Amino acid sequence: MTVAIPQTLREALAFSSANPNAQIIQGGTDLMVEINFNHRKPTDVIALRRVEEIRNYAYTADKSKVIVGAGLPYQKMEHGEIAELFPALAQAARTVGSPQIRAAGSIGGNLGTCSPAGDALPVLSALNAEVNLRTETGSRDISVHDFMIGVKRNDRKPGELIISVTLPIIQGWQGYAKVGVRNAMVISVASCCLVVDRKLGAISVALGAVGPTIIRCRETEQWLATQIDLKSISAVAPNLLKEFGERIANESKPIDDHRSTAAYRRHAVATLSRRLLVRANTK
Amino acid sequence: MSNATKISTNRDILGASALRPDGAAKVSGKFEFSSDLHAEHMLWGATLRSPHPFARIISIDFSAAYKISGVEAIITAQDVPGKKTYGLIASDQPVFASEIVRYVGEPIVAVAADHPETCRRALAAIKVVYEVLTPITDAEVALLPQTLQIHPDGNLIRHQRIVTGDQDLQGDVIVEGTYEMGMQDQAFLGLEAALAIPDSGGAGVEMYVATQWLHEDQKQIAACLNLPLDKIRLTLGGVGGAFGAREDISLQVHCALLALHTSRPIKMQYSREESFYGHVHRHPAKIWIRHHATRSGVIQRIESRMVFDGGAYASTSSAVLINGITHIQGPYKCSNATVDGFAVRTNNPPCGAMRGFGVVQACYAHESQMDKLAVACGLSPVEVRLVNAMVTGDKLITGQVVESVAPVARCITETDSIAMPAPLAHDANALEIVGGSGLTSLPHNIVRGVGWGVSIKNLMYSDSFDDFATARCRLQDGVVHLKYATVEVGQGFVILAPQIARSVLGVDEVVIDPVDTRIGSAGSTSASRQTWMSGGAVDGACRLVRQRLFEHVGKLHDIDPLRLVIEDTDVVDMLGDFRISVIEASTGVLFEETFEHHHRPTEELDANGQGNCHVAFAFVAHRAVVDVDVELGLVKVIQIATAQDVGRVLNPIAALGQIEGGIAQGLGLAVMEEIVLDNGKMRNPSFTDYLLPTALDAPEVVAIMIEEPEPQAPLGAKGIGEPPCISVTPAIAAAIRNATGRDLPRVPIRPQDICL
Numbered sequence A: 001m002t003v004a005i006p007q008t009l010r011e012a013l014a015f016s017s018a019n020p021n022a023q024i025i026q027g028g029t030d031l032m033v034e035i036n037f038n039h040r041k042p043t044d045v046i047a048l049r050r051v052e053e054i055r056n057y058a059y060t061a062d063k064s065k066v067i068v069g070a071g072l073p074y075q076k077m078e079h080g081e082i083a084e085l086f087p088a089l090a091q092a093a094r095t096v097g098s099p100q101i102r103a104a105g106s107i108g109g110n111l112g113t114c115s116p117a118g119d120a121l122p123v124l125s126a127l128n129a130e131v132n133l134r135t136e137t138g139s140r141d142i143s144v145h146d147f148m149i150g151v152k153r154n155d156r157k158p159g160e161l162i163i164s165v166t167l168p169i170i171q172g173w174q175g176y177a178k179v180g181v182r183n184a185m186v187i188s189v190a191s192c193c194l195v196v197d198r199k200l201g202a203i204s205v206a207l208g209a210v211g212p213t214i215i216r217c218r219e220t221e222q223w224l225a226t227q228i229d230l231k232s233i234s235a236v237a238p239n240l241l242k243e244f245g246e247r248i249a250n251e252s253k254p255i256d257d258h259r260s261t262a263a264y265r266r267h268a269v270a271t272l273s274r275r276l277l278v279r280a281n282t283k
Numbered sequence B: 001m002s003n004a005t006k007i008s009t010n011r012d013i014l015g016a017s018a019l020r021p022d023g024a025a026k027v028s029g030k031f032e033f034s035s036d037l038h039a040e041h042m043l044w045g046a047t048l049r050s051p052h053p054f055a056r057i058i059s060i061d062f063s064a065a066y067k068i069s070g071v072e073a074i075i076t077a078q079d080v081p082g083k084k085t086y087g088l089i090a091s092d093q094p095v096f097a098s099e100i101v102r103y104v105g106e107p108i109v110a111v112a113a114d115h116p117e118t119c120r121r122a123l124a125a126i127k128v129v130y131e132v133l134t135p136i137t138d139a140e141v142a143l144l145p146q147t148l149q150i151h152p153d154g155n156l157i158r159h160q161r162i163v164t165g166d167q168d169l170q171g172d173v174i175v176e177g178t179y180e181m182g183m184q185d186q187a188f189l190g191l192e193a194a195l196a197i198p199d200s201g202g203a204g205v206e207m208y209v210a211t212q213w214l215h216e217d218q219k220q221i222a223a224c225l226n227l228p229l230d231k232i233r234l235t236l237g238g239v240g241g242a243f244g245a246r247e248d249i250s251l252q253v254h255c256a257l258l259a260l261h262t263s264r265p266i267k268m269q270y271s272r273e274e275s276f277y278g279h280v281h282r283h284p285a286k287i288w289i290r291h292h293a294t295r296s297g298v299i300q301r302i303e304s305r306m307v308f309d310g311g312a313y314a315s316t317s318s319a320v321l322i323n324g325i326t327h328i329q330g331p332y333k334c335s336n337a338t339v340d341g342f343a344v345r346t347n348n349p350p351c352g353a354m355r356g357f358g359v360v361q362a363c364y365a366h367e368s369q370m371d372k373l374a375v376a377c378g379l380s381p382v383e384v385r386l387v388n389a390m391v392t393g394d395k396l397i398t399g400q401v402v403e404s405v406a407p408v409a410r411c412i413t414e415t416d417s418i419a420m421p422a423p424l425a426h427d428a429n430a431l432e433i434v435g436g437s438g439l440t441s442l443p444h445n446i447v448r449g450v451g452w453g454v455s456i457k458n459l460m461y462s463d464s465f466d467d468f469a470t471a472r473c474r475l476q477d478g479v480v481h482l483k484y485a486t487v488e489v490g491q492g493f494v495i496l497a498p499q500i501a502r503s504v505l506g507v508d509e510v511v512i513d514p515v516d517t518r519i520g521s522a523g524s525t526s527a528s529r530q531t532w533m534s535g536g537a538v539d540g541a542c543r544l545v546r547q548r549l550f551e552h553v554g555k556l557h558d559i560d561p562l563r564l565v566i567e568d569t570d571v572v573d574m575l576g577d578f579r580i581s582v583i584e585a586s587t588g589v590l591f592e593e594t595f596e597h598h599h600r601p602t603e604e605l606d607a608n609g610q611g612n613c614h615v616a617f618a619f620v621a622h623r624a625v626v627d628v629d630v631e632l633g634l635v636k637v638i639q640i641a642t643a644q645d646v647g648r649v650l651n652p653i654a655a656l657g658q659i660e661g662g663i664a665q666g667l668g669l670a671v672m673e674e675i676v677l678d679n680g681k682m683r684n685p686s687f688t689d690y691l692l693p694t695a696l697d698a699p700e701v702v703a704i705m706i707e708e709p710e711p712q713a714p715l716g717a718k719g720i721g722e723p724p725c726i727s728v729t730p731a732i733a734a735a736i737r738n739a740t741g742r743d744l745p746r747v748p749i750r751p752q753d754i755c756l
């Protein structure tokens, strides 16, 4: 086994282009578990921990968006500027694992693994994030919706590195909530991210752990926009709230497994989405 | 005559919050656990396990595995020179399955190789052909007469009744219910591991192992290896928790066999996943129970049918069953009973000892009933328990008279006197309320509930078993050496033993010799028994040495030894002004004594479940305050108030540690800890999915220790390890019922049980 430890992004891209089947490791909080279980036996590894260029964030030139490095650990999203700009991302980051995991784990890794229970992913989906991929010679930006293609499957091509995600700054309330069977350090049983865009008068709702990949509830989003004026803050009538939750649940596609039941998961996303909508319309 | 002066020191004697010597090492990662053991030229051992809950083995082909370079040995049932089976009570479990596998994870083959990865490849290269059979995974089905018997010993491991008093009595008030408990895992953190070093010539083996009972392991290993006992020498390896899961043999015989086979040291250690397959669990149980009472809530009669799923092999199931049925009355007076108990064999993972040992299941059922009885009689949970609280001198449904101190009412009233936690603030920190970091809930989503649980727990082994403990004390030059085979699993004997020696002998320096089989048995570190039993042995040995010391000093200084006492670190004449330090008095002289502590004998139960089967009892009350998000079914335990009957506190900080830890374990069983089984297969053998409470799940614990010294106990102290985890589970369940109005007849209580 060879381990490349590039110090710069350029070096990293050179390594990955030269060895497109090398296994990328960022925080290792998913990969090392898989290696320990013998699910993966990498022969060549590229470790990104030293690549500082992907461990920070920056505004786009027009300041309308923020580019978050794929290697930025969750810990750095919990507080500070990122948390102020993207509260839902901060909340999702705080629910990930333990302090040790949050010191190492990253959005790049969450996208790389692409588990339906990945906590950053519903937020990326609700924010309509773009995933920025790069090789030594080229780059492409792809909508997160197109990037996530199935249970633990994504659109990354051999040799590509996820270098960042681009998140639009949205005026309006946003939040993330996750149900697990204990109060911390738990894999999601069901989760929901809700983002209100007050300028456009639009809402987006994304669900985690209730389908093969993250589910965007587009029908319900459009329906709600016809029911209330999302450009202003106003209380949502109880019957509307109820229907909202039911519609969200209908868009979910959960299964029964050892962590929970499909019925509970449906109930949970209905409840979480209603609660988030109420929070959005009281603040 | 010495002119030593009396110096008052803060000595780590009995009653002091002395700190464990291994504490800092464990917290900082420096403690050597069994999995850290290493020997020159050692090989690694690994186990091939059954993927099926029930199957016939048609053939095993390891020709391909043998070809892998680095593989040194592959052994199966044929290579077991002695007894082919083992077990704590019945010897019904094969060292290696050879014809039939009866649970997922049953060992079939062991390999030794130069590296764990070579072992893994060798296991993968072994081809076992199975004829898969339909597993029996429901204990009730296993009991039916037409059901296939899955073991030559039959599907019924033990049936025991308790029949006493009026069998026809009908109470004015009758409450009944059926209660179920899922399979809990001990989930100790230090995984199973051992190192076996063969004697040259292969006539014996030296083993370092993490276990709960060295001498029992020694006996079982020797029988399987067909070697005399003294050829199997065991030394305790560093243990990281046990909770019952290390009472049974796991890798010991395999490891010793491989060492003899290869004439090389063998290291074996389980991964977390293998650990779930490699040890026994807490019995899932189904308990039907009916209480007859007067209108004022006085219990007159109980009827119960208790079914414990023992899994594929007997382990300690029969003893667990006896504990279950003999504790089904709870800490309450009751003179008429009809109880039927079954320990049943199925193709589920084997179950055996776990903290609380059968009483956990019984307590969940009887405490759920007490709340129903309270409602039926218009009493509060506290009132109904006080009305029925047992006292010393009461006769149990087995006919045994409770001779132990029994401050049941005091446990309840003192718990009741503990202040309730502050109500949930409307601006509470989101992380610290229900849902925790998931931010699911706001204070207005949350309902608070309060619930009670009270329990009785037997101490030491029961049913005529003489589980004695041995200790040796050596005093010379003011230094005490203690020798015993008492296993430290985290309970704190490692600090208690020197505290005893310091108190009895007035020394400060106490050295604990290696814990091994080069002295008599200490019995198992289980059943809340080591403070009482090994504490009694150390105390006894130290007292004998003290007597020798007094005789020696008396002779030298012409004082009647009867007049001599220990005061701080001196030997003092009670009636005169003679005083000499223990150091000086013992300089150049060796005093050595060995003592065996035996508890009073117990009896086996007769056909009607009558007999003095238990040694002693301890009691505890728990009051749980929980916050529930009723709509999402999420729970946070806010506070556990508890008053525990401890006899005497020998080390306050260690006692509190047991109480807090036990409460966390009982909390786990109430709301999250369960091995999920699907037709005999574990669905969650990992800490990703077998959830243990985290710091955000652990409640505030407010504990009162009730000190009424137990006359039977050598140090006046009762065992305190198990009681904390017993009634806390039903207390939490009751609090959730209180908050939600739901029946909740099964633990762990899952979100969907609350809200769907």
Ligand SMILES: Cc1cc2nc3c(=O)[nH]c(=O)nc-3n(C[C@H](O)[C@H](O)[C@H](O)COP(=O)(O)OP(=O)(O)OC[C@H]3O[C@@H](n4cnc5c(N)ncnc54)[C@H](O)[C@@H]3O)c2cc1C
Pocket (backbone or CB within 6 Å): A023, A024, A025, A026, A027, A028, A029, A030, A031, A032, A033, A048, A070, A071, A095, A096, A097, A098, A101, A104, A105, A106, A107, A108, A109, A110, A111, A112, A113, A117, A118, A119, A120, A156, A160, A161, A162, A163, A185, A186, A187, A188
């Ligand atoms: C104890 C524990 C608790 C956890 N709890 C949670 C939780 O609550 N919520 C949650 O969502 N997850 C959780 N996880 C999973 C994990 O922490 C997250 O998925 C995390 O985001 C992974 O990031 P990483 O940097 O460690 O990824 P790594 O393990 O380094 O990589 C994961 C995958 O992504 C690929 N990859 C990583 N970076 C790149 C890149 N820049 N370009 C291309 N491919 C890349 C890797 O090749 C690999 O396939 C937990 C894990 C553990 C061990």
